[in-house]
Amino acid sequence: MLRHLARRAAGFAVTFLLISVLVFGMMEIVPGDPASAMLGTSATPETLAALRAQMGLDAPAVIRYLRWLGGLLSGDLGVSTTYGVPVGALILERLAVTLPLTGLAVLLAVGIALPLGVTAASRPGGVADGVATLYAQAGIAVPNFWIGLLLIMTVALGLGWLPAGGFPGWGDGPGPALRALLLPALALAIPQSAVLTRVTRASVVEVMNEDFVRTARAKGASVSRALWRHAVPNALVPVITMLGLQISFLIGGAVLVENVFTLPGMGRLAWQALAQRDLIVIQNVVMVFATVVIVVNLGVDLLYTVVDPRLRRRA
């Protein structure tokens, strides 16, 4: 078990370093640097050189990379050229929107997919199976930002039930903030739940044909007990795998949905940073997002061993 953990942690470290080299390398070849972005086109070469020296931008690329890497690990991500505040603080502030948004989306996606997929698998070829298959095909095909627009059109503007955009912050308690996040989270969740429904159905159907489920039925377990007590827990590994793989899409989706609902999250920050050519913010936001993806995948990998005792023994 410890060896497995150590191997996974080493893999995580290598991937993290590779991503950091990739992100740093890409931002390195972008024309201009934070100093020229701050001073604009009218700056004299002397002023520019002075600011570069002050910001440490005159050092060789390797040194600047190592400094940035050290900053990433210690939380010192530099100062935004647009907002003039530490990037770390800016990201933390925006994470307070993006993390609950994606967390709520995952909860909604699992909340839709698990019952739908399991019900469909309980009687393959039945009505519920047909509905689930249709939902899965349609849900995968629709872009989340379009679902967002439709929800604004119907639920927010048409019925007036929930806000069409903006975020009141967490200062007034979780109620108003969650109301503002509900529609964007639903827009993010629907395509994810479609993928998960498909995987859940397929996985449960496969497990239902296994000998141990048949044995449980022969010993007198009801269909629903055989399904929920025996089949579903054993069918969860592929569902969790898919949930881990989907995190990359969820983050990409968050950038879009935050823009549809004008939520001040990380995705909107990255998009605005591009418009303002705030390279320090782009570099760090991308790195934080990528780190979240690999951390989640590491977590998923470790979760397997909790969910499936066979893997625990093998590890």
Next chain:
Amino acid sequence: MRALVLRPRRGFRLDDATLLVGAVLTALLVGVALLSLVWTPEDPARMRILQKLRGPLVSGLLGTDHLGRDLASMLMRGAFNSLTIAFAAVGLGAVLGTLAGVAAAAGPRFDAVLMRVCDALFALPPILSAIMLGALLGPGAPTAIIAIGVFMIPVFARVTRGAAMQIWAREYIMAARMAGKGTVRITLEHVLPNIAGQIIVQVTIQLAMAILTEAGLSFLGLGLPPPAPTWGRMLAESQTYLTQAPHLALAPGLAIAAAVLGLNLLGDGLAARLDPRRRQAS
């Protein structure tokens, strides 16, 4: 050999229906995209301010946008733009990913490095890559193609590697080795032809994904610049007129959904036909 295998006649199955519906929708998409090169009801870039925000059938088949441009013509040309970027991106991902995948399967030493690089590339969603590339190249087709294509490299590499490893374990590969064939020749003559079906299925599925992603990039202004119509930008522009002209948001969204649905169904149908495990199971 193939002609000697007798297959029992069988009825029309769900897999066949999936393949048929997928093929029809995809043919429609490609047909409309190609038709837009020679004919559209109106010039998609022609603005007629006096006829702005007209509903479907009031002005043209699907109405007009906030600048009086014909929505149907924009959708048709948008199909071509979307497909072009999707094909280029998937081509990039498929070629590089397949090369990496077969190389990893053939050489275990290369395998560990490749998988780590794949993990790193897969951790960068295309929209984030596009934001970085946008800073470098500015918005446009190259940004969209590279951002989507690079994300697909690990997808193709993983699929190809897994499939190729199974082929490398077969006895006829050992026979080919004993006959003196080298790694490259075995890969070209035996491995690639045997995994081509799985790569084709993956190309179809990834085309659907690329169309969705391209729409997202265009929505953010990171795709083809105006005046070239794109489905994503049409949706972005519709946001201001959601109550006044809902058709502006409905038509491009439905077009994206139909295109993606068609390609996904085609991919599923092809997988049922080309994947040997699924073929045997059915």
